[in-house]
Amino acid sequence: MTGQEVTKIVGKGVYVAGNDIDTDRIIPARFLKCVTFDELGPALFYDERFDIEGNSKDHVLDKPEHEGAGILISDVNFGCGSSREHAPQALKKFGIKAVIAESFAEIFHGNCTTLGIPCVVMQKQDREKMAALIESDPEAEIIIDVEELQVVCANNSFSISIKPSAREAFITAAYDPLDTLLVAKDKIEETARRLGYSSRGES
Numbered sequence: 001m002t003g004q005e006v007t008k009i010v011g012k013g014v015y016v017a018g019n020d021i022d023t024d025r026i027i028p029a030r031f032l033k034c035v036t037f038d039e040l041g042p043a044l045f046y047d048e049r050f051d052i053e054g055n056s057k058d059h060v061l062d063k064p065e066h067e068g069a070g071i072l073i074s075d076v077n078f079g080c081g082s083s084r085e086h087a088p089q090a091l092k093k094f095g096i097k098a099v100i101a102e103s104f105a106e107i108f109h110g111n112c113t114t115l116g117i118p119c120v121v122m123q124k125q126d127r128e129k130m131a132a133l134i135e136s137d138p139e140a141e142i143i144i145d146v147e148e149l150q151v152v153c154a155n156n157s158f159s160i161s162i163k164p165s166a167r168e169a170f171i172t173a174a175y176d177p178l179d180t181l182l183v184a185k186d187k188i189e190e191t192a193r194r195l196g197y198s199s200r201g202e203s
Contacts, residue, residue, distance in 0.1 A: 006116050006170035009098040009144040011070030013153070014060060015131040016045070021074055022081030023108065027090040040086055041093030061094075065138035070097040073131060075124075077101075079108025088112040098144050100127065100151070100160070113166045113175050118146055126158040146170050 031043040049059040056062055061069075072091065078101040079087060088111045091099070098118045109119045122130075133140055133154045143152045144160070146167055151158045162170075169175035 004116075005173045006118060006175070007146050009071065009118060009142075009146070011097055011142060012066065012068060012139060013071040013073055013100075013130070013134045013142045014066040014069035015073045015134055016060060017075060017131075019076040020080055021078050023079060023084050023087035023105075024081055026079065026087040027084070031090075032084065032086050034086075037086070037089040038093055040090035041095070044090045044094040068095065069138075070095055071142050071144065072096045072099045073127060073134070074099065074101045075127070076103050078104050078119075079112075080105040083107040083111075085111050088115050088117055092117060100130075100144075102127065109163070109166070113163075113169060116170070116175055118144065118162060118166070118170060120144055120151070121161045122151065122158055129156065130158060 025048060026045060027040055027043055028047050031040060031046065034040055045059065045061060049057055049062055051057060060066060078099060087108060091112070092115050096117065098120060099112065100120045100122050102124055103121065104112075104119045112119050130142075130151070130153050133156065134142075137154060140154045145151070146162060149160050149162065149167075151160050166175070
């Protein structure tokens with residue numbers, strides 16, 4: 001098992017406006033009892049997308065023109081609140097491959113990075129321009145270049161920033177700690193034997 005490098009993310013965009021969008025809004029607490037993370041995708045932003053009877057509120061994520069959008073754009077302090085891992089999992093299972101915002105909550109950023117979801121920082125003026133481009137043409141392709149630190153949308157180029165440690169992890173496919181351990185499985189077992197530990201449960 002080897003991880004995949006994350007150097008470019010390509011897809012349609014959707015702008016979910018708002019500052020301080022917390023993890024309870026991203027995935028309400030009652031959905032945390034799920035058996036598998038796959039169940040979280042349909043529950044993304046559930047209380048903002050549906051009323052108490054399950055009827056659509058015509059949220060931007062459910063508009064036909066944004067169906068299949070893989071890049072979510074938002075504003076300041078995205079992912080704040082509790083540290084629940086379910087929030088980035090819900091984004092991933094919904095089909096979100098990257099998030100662009102002005103800033104991110106620290107733990108949320110780390111959880112996204114582990115899942116291979118870049119959290120990209122873009123300044124307000126550029127985000128507003130890109131949101132306008134998407135509104136006028138929802139099919140516009142967005143390209144996030146993690147290596148070159150830029151975003152291209154409808155022939156417009158925007159500067160971005162990413163935490164250096166996260167950028168390096170994406171480029172080298174070292175963002176998933178579990179994957180890193182599995183890749184090094186033979187070396188770990190060799191070290192365990194050398195130190196006198198049993199790595200397979202032998203007595």
